[in-house]
Amino acid sequence: MANPPLPPGDDPTIPDEALLWRRIPPLATWWQKNPVNGQYFLTSAAFDDPNDGTPMSVAIADQVPGGTETFLKGYVGNGVAQFAAGYARHTCGFAVARDPVEGEPWHAHVIGKKIPRLRKLLRQGCTMIVVPSDT
Amino acid sequence: MTITAGTYATVPTLTTCESWQWASPQHSASRRRKPRRLLTEPIVATLTLPCSEVIFEVNQPEPSWFYPALSRFQHLSRLDDNWDTYGGNRLSDEAIYTSLSIIARLLRHESVPPAIVPTSEGGVQLEWHRIGDEVEIRVTPTGEISAFRCNEGDGKIDEIEQVSLDDLSPLVELVGPV
Numbered sequence: 001m002a003n004p005p006l007p008p009g010d011d012p013t014i015p016d017e018a019l020l021w022r023r024i025p026p027l028a029t030w031w032q033k034n035p036v037n038g039q040y041f042l043t044s045a046a047f048d049d050p051n052d053g054t055p056m057s058v059a060i061a062d063q064v065p066g067g068t069e070t071f072l073k074g075y076v077g078n079g080v081a082q083f084a085a086g087y088a089r090h091t092c093g094f095a096v097a098r099d100p101v102e103g104e105p106w107h108a109h110v111i112g113k114k115i116p117r118l119r120k121l122l123r124q125g126c127t128m129i130v131v132p133s134d135t
Numbered sequence: 136m137t138i139t140a141g142t143y144a145t146v147p148t149l150t151t152c153e154s155w156q157w158a159s160p161q162h163s164a165s166r167r168r169k170p171r172r173l174l175t176e177p178i179v180a181t182l183t184l185p186c187s188e189v190i191f192e193v194n195q196p197e198p199s200w201f202y203p204a205l206s207r208f209q210h211l212s213r214l215d216d217n218w219d220t221y222g223g224n225r226l227s228d229e230a231i232y233t234s235l236s237i238i239a240r241l242l243r244h245e246s247v248p249p250a251i252v253p254t255s256e257g258g259v260q261l262e263w264h265r266i267g268d269e270v271e272i273r274v275t276p277t278g279e280i281s282a283f284r285c286n287e288g289d290g291k292i293d294e295i296e297q298v299s300l301d302d303l304s305p306l307v308e309l310v311g312p313v
Contacts, residue, residue: 023220023221025218025219025220027214027218029211029214029218029219029252029253030219030252032250032252033250034250034264035200035247035248035249035250036247036263036264036265037264041250041264043250043252043260043262044260044262044271045252045253045254045255045260048254048255048256049255050221050222050223050255051222051223051224051255051256051257052222057221075220078220116271116273116281116283116294117283117285117292117294120269120271120283120285
């Protein structure tokens with residue numbers, strides 16, 4: 001069965017296999033201890049659109065020279081959550097599009113309304129490749 | 136010790152009490168102290184937020200989750216703008232007050248507290264992650280309440296929006312015992 005249509009703006013030059021990085025701030029905000037079992041977890045609140053009306057920001061991993069070290073430069077204590085562009089598209093129904101900005105040519109957007117069910121799906125599809133350091 | 140208690144007007148009948156010394160009332164009624172509760176006087180705690188204060192009266196002994204929750208809200212209330220590096224807003228007093236009100240009504244003494252998470256818009260998300268069952272309550276900066284529950288076992292998803300602090304019964308029903 002074909003995938004449902006994606007929101008407008010999807011960039012097909014970003015392959016489904018491309019890995020996307022989402023920066024996770026320190027201060028035990030989005031990465032914190034579960035009071036139930038004591039294990040750390042990433043909250044779905046990490047996958048919201050910002051307040052300025054733009055879509056959620058990510059980085060296209062293979063376009064970041066120097067890897068996470070470059071990506072986190074200037075963001076002391078931040079972590080990195082990783083998921084695939086195809087997961088964002090075909091499991092969550094989001095579009096993925098480039099949005100290069102000054103100093104961050106790897107910058108991209110995940111486009112589509114971040115309702116609770118989809119935020120949870122994004123969280124489930126993530127791997128924490130760098131854990132925020134203050135935890 | 137077994138005590139069959141009487142009222143102030145009658146002398147109690149005591150049984151199996153070696154050290155209890157009961158003296159007949161010798162004072163006039165005007166000198167009698169007001170009745171006091173033993174170990175149940177509520178304590179008063181104050182949470183100071185950037186633009187307001189929240190005052191609690193809590194019966195003793197305080198629930199084990201009470202002070203950690205206050206501490207967590209105090210910590211979150213001090214986040215600056217752009218705390219998330221994505222331009223996030225600092226938390227509003229209204230969001231914190233509403234979240235505390237929800238916690239106070241949902242949690243019992245023995246309850247497992249939620250994870251208390253800031254949102255980029257300046258609100259609060261309360262989360263319970265149990266095996267195969269997740270609950271999220273989201274409070275916006277203006278105090279609007281919505282909730283989401285997902286049961287992995289049966290794939291059931293429930294969502295409610297526009298819950299009022301005046302009537303949390305839909306929220307109580309969705310969240311269930313915590």
